[in-house]
Amino acid sequence: MTDAITQLKDDHEKVEKLFKKYEDTTDRAIKTRRKLVDQIIEELSTHAAIEEQVFYPISRVLSDEAHDQTLEGLEEHHLVKITLAELETLDPTDERFHPKVTVLMENVRHHVEEEENDLFPMMRETFGRNDMSDLGAALDEARSTAPTRPHPASPDAPPANLVTGLVAGIIDRIRDSIPG
Template sequence: MRSMDAIALLKADHKTVETLFRRFEQAGPNAKKLKRKLVEQIVRELAVHAVIEEQVLYPAVRAKGKELEEQVLEALEEHHVAKWLLKELEDLPSEAERFSAKVKVLMENVRTHVAEEERRLFPRVRKAFSPVELREMAQMLMMAKKAAPTRPHPRAPDAPPSNLVAGAVSAVLDMGKEAVRTVRRGIHKPKARKVTPSAPQQQANGAAHGLEADASQLM
């Protein structure tokens, strides 16, 4: 079985995000919790995807020559705009007046960016790199995914070598933030109501404890 190359991997990411977009669009106006959950997934997927392109794909493309540099610079600017929208959506309640509008603008921007990459950039990348190079790039992209920040950081540098250091620091900060969120969710979970046993149940429990005590004496 042939391993996936870089372009196939990035297109798979695009497909994952588009599926989330469509689920958001299909959710009813009252599906606030579902929409909030979908946006959290969208934020995570796009934050990771942007970073791995910036750390691996774009530098490799620019290193091949000046022909594709203008497209890469445009892509970096599109990432920059998307990151600011992701940052604003990260903690925005789904009840907020501009929540749905902001998600719609994000989707429009990302879809335009994806169309540009898949129609113009990726075909030229496939011509510029050998199949072996593209498979090696896929391995690098997968490695970058494992260490990538899971939250948007629009102020962080987006070109090497600075983005490699910033990405590592941001990933650690994101893990801490995620841990805090998990703890908060646990705190806000409704506590189980303590049920006081009825008198017959208390008697049965007492009898059971008595039998346990008798058994322990026999051991």
């Protein structure tokens, strides 16, 4: 079983690979850019949801420093979700599409750097291997029902996010299964 931090870092790496693929495209690769952005939207939406449902409630009570870092992370998630929601409906030929993706990548990279350099080490110092594995199992469970699309107006803290996340996840998966 993959521990929580390894799992979240794997998500970060997957998104970074998508970012690099996007950066390798040209303005003429409209369909490719749309496809990559749709994948980025799904990955980041799911990642943010499971982090908010499982990881952040624990990191938030760890220490004053972890509490502050978690609150900052929640605000960063909120801004990312707003950008993802805008990108979801924005045509890739729109002059704002590419700059919006660029800003998204900058914000996410900043968020990842802070999490991996500051918050994750605090969690590792506090919790043992078994606790991290249990937390990883909880992330796996949350991932199976997590939203696949951004919901910036939804709550980001338990218990409300657990209920709305489950409902949003079901609706998202239905929408994802409809062609076109």
